[in-house]
Amino acid sequence: MEDLRINSIKRKQKIKLIVDGKKVTAYKGETVLAALIASGYKIMRTNPVSHKPRGAFCGMGICFECTMTIDGIPNTRACMTEVHEGMTVETNDQK
């Protein structure tokens, strides 16, 4: 999958996240949302009313479209959470 990271930025520390059971590479200092988008994820959750896929929208904690289970805490905004080594992420994408 294509990496959307801006390559003029020299990144320091590579880490691994477990996203829906799969290993995803991220870098210390990124938000969960940025790490997901960088790795090609677009769908963040399924809307509970329409059951249609939703992606992130505001990216700054307002719209709650990127809420997912992060380290076991449900409905956590991916855009407001920093990644850390071994973090487990379950998107709310119900396919």
Place this chain on the structure above:
Amino acid sequence: MIKNNSRYNIIIIGSGFSGITAAEILADYNFSILLIDENIHFGGQLLRKIPEELGEYPSEKQEKIKRVGFNFIEKVKSQKITLMNKTILLGVYENNEILIEYNRKKTFSLKYDVLLFATGAREKFLPFKGWTLPGVYSTGMIQVLMKSSGVLPARKMLIAGSGLFLFAAAYEFLKNGGKLLGIMEQSPFWNKIKFFPQIFHQSSKFSEGGRYLSKIYFSKVPVKYQRHVIEARGEKSLEEVVVGKIDKNGELIKGTEETYQTEALAVGYGFVANIEAPQLAGCQLEYSQEKGGWIVKVNDSMETSQDNILAAGEITGIGGAQKSLNEGKIAAHSILQKFGMEDKKKVAPLLEKLKKERKHHMSFVKCFNSLYQIKPKTILGIPDDTIICRCENIDMQSIKNAIQMGCRNPNSLKIFTRCTMGQCQGRICAPIIYDILQILCNKSPEDIGLFSVRPPFKPVTIKALQNIHES
């Protein structure tokens, strides 16, 4: 870590330009101060940069105002102010009490002597068919992605909406190697020309704007005016965007449709103030189209109608960093006066000078916000099957039906349709619902009124609330 039920002399909500400025001044005095911010990093929406732990960005000359802001953050960090990031304000109560949540884990009930709201602004949106598709982003989101995490939203993108912020987002995207398909501006070109005389008075904004425009010009990005997004299409995520031309009244001209193949679309239609917390605190609000819609009413010392509650920055009128810097200073000095800590000889002339500067900023505010007026015909033209409330999936038809049935104010509309009752609590759709109500009911914003606000402002887990009675 802070203790539950503590009391602080000053609590500042928000570390954007006005909050951080006030904190920087007040830090020199012997107060107990708490500054909270919901974000990971301090500095609000403007003062964003690649975090040190992430990596290094090739150096770029920073605007002076940003250098000032980043210096304030460093200074505040080195002082005895209690700083809390990842902290959400959940409620404001009687007897000078607030409830906050830290990092999704713990809540704290706190008391203040003086409270300063510096809660800033958020983007406003105009719904169109398919705006809920993954791949449709706000212009703010793409800025945050690039500036705070160094990630592009996509390799190729289209930008649409209205205002100067579209050009700022375009500049950042092009600078980082993105391919921009075009900028589709809702308002006509002459709207921008009206703006130029004002811009000369704000020289820093002029050079900023010039930098954006030259980059866009030399990258040969098509910029089209009076363009409106008709539909975003795609199976599971965005594949194409249909754009059409609108006339001077905001009505779509048939036969002008153009289709752009793109996996990403960024949209933004101006800004609205984050007034929810001051509203619950009982601060008097006012509606002013030229100040950016509903804002917190303040006197020239930045005091709200509530005792010991002040407000500064975008929530008193959408106007940018210079205005926020100025208001942060005024707020800090009027707080010093409240505590009798001001240097009596110096403060009076200083405040007079700051208040004079503020008048100047307010005239810019007026011009800035005139750029963002969405025409009533454009709002009326929203198709019936377009989702207005994203969380609860309430479409335009349901809103129109409820209005026809007699819902003439936000709260009855909410009860009938469930609009604004989702996770975002109306932060995305409420501003456009106010516009729809005004136009369809033919009433003034004051007559329409506001959705009621109740704590908790944002979703909180029961687990995080468990420790609230511990001391």
